[in-house]
Amino acid sequence: MTSNLNVVFKAARPKFLILAPICVFVAIAGVHYKGLEIDMALAVSCVLVALLAHMSVNLLNEHHDALSGLDDITQRTPFSGGSGALQSAPNALMWVRNAGWATVLLTCLVGLYIVLKVQLWLSILGFVGLAIVVLYTPFLNKSPWLCLVSPGLAFGFLMINGTYIALTGSFDTFALLISVSVFCLVNNLLLLNQFPDAHADKSVGRNHFVIAKGYKKASLAYLGFAVLCYLWVMLLIVKDVLPIWALAVCLGLPLSILISFRASQFELARLHGLLPFMAMNVAITLLLPSTLALVMFVS
Numbered sequence: 001m002t003s004n005l006n007v008v009f010k011a012a013r014p015k016f017l018i019l020a021p022i023c024v025f026v027a028i029a030g031v032h033y034k035g036l037e038i039d040m041a042l043a044v045s046c047v048l049v050a051l052l053a054h055m056s057v058n059l060l061n062e063h064h065d066a067l068s069g070l071d072d073i074t075q076r077t078p079f080s081g082g083s084g085a086l087q088s089a090p091n092a093l094m095w096v097r098n099a100g101w102a103t104v105l106l107t108c109l110v111g112l113y114i115v116l117k118v119q120l121w122l123s124i125l126g127f128v129g130l131a132i133v134v135l136y137t138p139f140l141n142k143s144p145w146l147c148l149v150s151p152g153l154a155f156g157f158l159m160i161n162g163t164y165i166a167l168t169g170s171f172d173t174f175a176l177l178i179s180v181s182v183f184c185l186v187n188n189l190l191l192l193n194q195f196p197d198a199h200a201d202k203s204v205g206r207n208h209f210v211i212a213k214g215y216k217k218a219s220l221a222y223l224g225f226a227v228l229c230y231l232w233v234m235l236l237i238v239k240d241v242l243p244i245w246a247l248a249v250c251l252g253l254p255l256s257i258l259i260s261f262r263a264s265q266f267e268l269a270r271l272h273g274l275l276p277f278m279a280m281n282v283a284i285t286l287l288l289p290s291t292l293a294l295v296m297f298v299s
Contacts, residue, residue: 007092008099010085011062012055019189020050022286023155023182025293027163030178033296036168045114046163052107053154057133059100062086064137066093074200075271079278080193081200104133118166125162129154142205144212148221149183151190156183177241178296181249182289184229188222189285192259192278195266219264226256233292243299248291252284259284 024047031038065071066086074081086093111126132140132154140146156179164175194201194210195218202211210218230253236242262277 003089004092004095007085007089008059008095010083011059011096012099013058013062013083016058017051017054018286019155019186020054020159021047022289022293023159023186024050024163026178026182026289026296027160027175028167029293029296030160030164030175031167033299034168034172034174038167042114042117042166043163045110046166049107049110049114050159050163052103052110053129053133056100056103056107057136059096059103060134061137063093063097063100066090066096068204070200070204073203074197075268077196077271077275077278079275079282080196104130107133114166118169122162122165125158125165129158129162132158141201142207144207144209147208148191149187152183152185152187152225155186156180174241177236178292180232181229181292184225184232185285185288188225188229188256189281191218191222191225192263192281194218195263195274196268196271199268215266216264219260219266222263223257223260226253226260229288230256242292243295245295245299246292248295249288252288255280255284 024043027046028038028043062071062082062085065082071082071084071087076082076084086096108126108130111123111130115123115126132150136147136150140150157176160179160182161171161175165171191209194208195215198208198210198215201208209221213221230250233242233246233249237244237246259277259281262274266274
């Protein structure tokens with residue numbers, strides 16, 4: 001049993017789970033920046049539901065990719081190709097599947113607590129988020145455009161706006177505005193991580209943006225999201241939506257341009273050359289929303 005639990009733990013990809021609370025903290029910081037009181041019980045619940053949702057999609061993805069044989073043929077990197085947990089312990093397959101659905105159930109229960117305490121209509125965002133969790137691997141990965149934007153929709157728009165509504169009891173365009181940059185960053189995180197897996201993904205029926213459009217156009221999409229992210233922050237500063245110190249977020253622009261250029265030159269045979277840029281991309285996705293949250297907390 002202990003060995004099966006270890007496989008479940010690895011399949012949840014714990015080192016990547018920090019992204020969910022960071023996105024929630026952006027919303028919490030936004031509530032603080034607007035001078036509103038923060039209900040700590042609700043704030044903790046929002047962090048928990050985001051973590052559980054992230055764990056769910058990771059576990060269900062690992063189970064699905066083990067069943068399809070995808071993870072047996074991918075060239076695994078620290079950032080793509082799955083955790084490898086089920087390849088070393090295939091007997092734990094049902095444990096990972098059951099853990100995935102158990103975390104889906106827990107996500108629903110914590111989400112229900114938030115909805116009942118705040119507003120019933122908040123459940124609409126919850127249903128959309130739940131649909132992304134359940135449908136991402138088996139269905140959304142077969143649609144280039146849906147797969148491209150669903151990560152940012154989940155972590156950017158849904159987590160940030162959902163948390164803001166949960167803590168304030170109402171929708172505010174401020175939360176929508178600050179979620180745009182996170183939407184772009186998270187889309188780019190998943191987009192670049194799909195580069196090494198494109199050939200293997202295609203062989204099992206996936207058709208995400210990198211497969212459908214190729215590396216060159218995918219790198220242009222990456223650049224487009226990056227430019228939108230930073231220009232959007234600048235626009236919010238000019239419009240006095242964000243404080244001037246939020247310009248610190250834009251320090252990532254040269255790095256994002258560099259990543260886009262390197263991605264446009266990608267060749268699977270030279271995968272090792274992309275790895276430092278994939279690491280840089282992860283760092284940008286984690287550090288820039290953290291910077292934005294910190295700026296709003298101290299302003």
